[in-house]
Amino acid sequence: MKKLVLMLGLPFLFLSCNDDDKEVVPPPQMELNDQFNGDKRGWTAGFSDYPVKMESDWKLEEGIANLPAPLDTQKKGFRISGNNHSDDLFMYFKKKVSGLKPNREYNAAFTLEFASDAPSEGWAGVGGAPNAVSVGIGVVPVEPKTTVDNLDHYRMNIDKIQQKNDGKDMKVIGDIGNGTDKVGYKLLTKTGEFKGKTDANGNLWLIFGTDSGFEATTTLYYTSVKVKLTEVTPAK
Template sequence: MLRNYLPFISLVFVLLSGCKKTDKPQVVPVMSVNDSFESAVSGWTADFADYPAGEETKFQLQQGYATLPAPLDASKGGFRISGMNRSDDLFMFFRKKLTGLLPNKVYQMDLEVTFATAVPSGRAGAGGAPGESVYLKAGMMPLEPQKVLNQQTGYYRMNIDKANQAVDGKDMQVIGNVTNGTTTEEYRLVKRLGSFSGSTNSKGEIWLCIGTDSGFEAMTTLYYTQVKAILYE
């Protein structure tokens, strides 16, 4: 009986082999990023936007290296970024400049961000959910992403187009939220993945920016532990 099927099996194998030949050629990475914040923060800087100038203390804005909270391994650390959202739109971000690329060229990036969060899924909160309404965004752009003061409103805003909360901007897009994937309020390490494109400047530089855009009107505290990325032409 098996002999009757052998010609058919061979034909299927040939067809499948032929299909493989039509696949797109493998894309070769031009640069990779693998930054761990386990023992220190190097090459990355953090800041905040979408809040009134001079209200840093009221918004409890904090950033820097810190050991991981229980029940995580306290012998390791992360890039801790924390803030009290009193403006209904607090943006907490960190960034890094990548160099040595071709000038004025569009690159693709596959990104993986690992961070510790204690926010359970499905919780309600003021202004929005503490997990699902805090949107993680990422993107690449040719200029340094930074806050600038709007003289008319007195608020710090970003000099790039990140849009607001759940909406994708030209320079940054939503790649997830800050829930820990459980119904328990305790710190867990989670990963978020994203793919997007961005252009270098005339010097062959590009900035990678990652941040949270919050609709939850209370405290959000995250510990970023690792950023991995691959750039393609």
């Protein structure tokens, strides 16, 4: 009888061990759908490529605001604005994503929706036309930060886009031209994909933004950003 009781108890012992040892495996995909209709949804705005202590002269501004006319002014967006004096102002947004597999490569498919008033053709400007502002996306394992270089200018700690040129950590997916030859805000959609690796804790940082070749004021309203992260299967 003792032998029978012992044998009956074994399956429950194995089941108990399996439950305790069960490992939580991060999903191979993760999707973000952030609508900027009332708050920043965990995104942080920043600026780079301008002299130290010149924020007021460059009129650097960011925050949630109502959309401008002729768009629906009852709706909101994440507004970012700057007056580019150096032909090179970088305005960006970043967000940390956690819960992914550590030290793995992920493909990030971005869909950005934003409002721009820059004509696509027929206009010229100082340093470049109003639409000479490139849109870029990126994925990095470290937090993108604005740092100060030895010339007292703010620079990024990652290899970002440089106007129309890709960087190691970002790539260009278009410009801010509104698709017309007239000044006026239009909603635009830009899409693109970029691959990046997570850190040892399964974290990565998403970044998108604009690099300007137009030496005047650019003001954009981002209404949404969608990102689909898919684990890249290693080649066999």
